[in-house]
Amino acid sequence: MQETNEPRTRLKTIVVFAMLFAVFGAVIVFAYFATFSRPLTTVILVRHAEKKLEPDNPDPDLTPEGVARAQEIARVFGDAGVNAIYATQYKRTQQTVKPLADRIGVPVTLLDSKQTDELVSQIQTTHRGQTIFVAGHSNSVPAIVSVLSNEKYPEIPDNEYDNLFIVTIYRFGKAKVTKLKYGNKSP
Numbered sequence: 069m070q071e072t073n074e075p076r077t078r079l080k081t082i083v084v085f086a087m088l089f090a091v092f093g094a095v096i097v098f099a100y101f102a103t104f105s106r107p108l109t110t111v112i113l114v115r116h117a118e119k120k121l122e123p124d125n126p127d128p129d130l131t132p133e134g135v136a137r138a139q140e141i142a143r144v145f146g147d148a149g150v151n152a153i154y155a156t157q158y159k160r161t162q163q164t165v166k167p168l169a170d171r172i173g174v175p176v177t178l179l180d181s182k183q184t185d186e187l188v189s190q191i192q193t194t195h196r197g198q199t200i201f202v203a204g205h206s207n208s209v210p211a212i213v214s215v216l217s218n219e220k221y222p223e224i225p226d227n228e229y230d231n232l233f234i235v236t237i238y239r240f241g242k243a244k245v246t247k248l249k250y251g252n253k254s255p
Contacts, residue, residue, distance in 0.1 A: 107197030109237040116160040142167035151198035156181040161203040
């Protein structure tokens with residue numbers, strides 16, 4: 069008479085299925101945390117506020133309307149959890165972010181207006197998972213948004229100062245761009 073190993077076979081089957089469920093469960097948990105707990109990087113970009121039109125001055129100050137727009141930035145983004153603020157070497161970008169920097173106590177990091185690649189690199193490495201505010205120019209703001217999102221954005225017309233871009237960069241996948249208007253409407 070032949071002995072059956074039916075209880076042993078059942079036990080092996082149960083152990084194999086239990087191990088498969090454990091592995092499958094671990095994969096689900098990892099996928100959940102990788103997807104939903106990943107750090108988001110948020111980049112808020114504006115063109116500098118309205119500047120004085122002085123043909124012989126390459127570095128003019130803001131107009132009273134520009135000062136008001138800069139104050140609006142501080143009001144709107146004062147509680148947004150901004151970790152870093154960037155402006156170019158020009159007074160108009162620095163004056164645009166100064167009220168925000170003063171309100172939240174974050175120093176303004178200056179960079180050359182032609183160093184957009186360096187800024188993008190800083191955003192993607194040093195500032196991963198943070199909220200960054202950038203004041204740039206009619207050509208540099210769309211260039212930065214384009215690089216971060218892999219979508220093409222045109223230069224901002226010279227008479228527009230009310231554009232606001234929020235780029236949300238996910239750890240995996242595509243960045244999302246939200247384009248808004250803020251403050252008084254540009255003419």
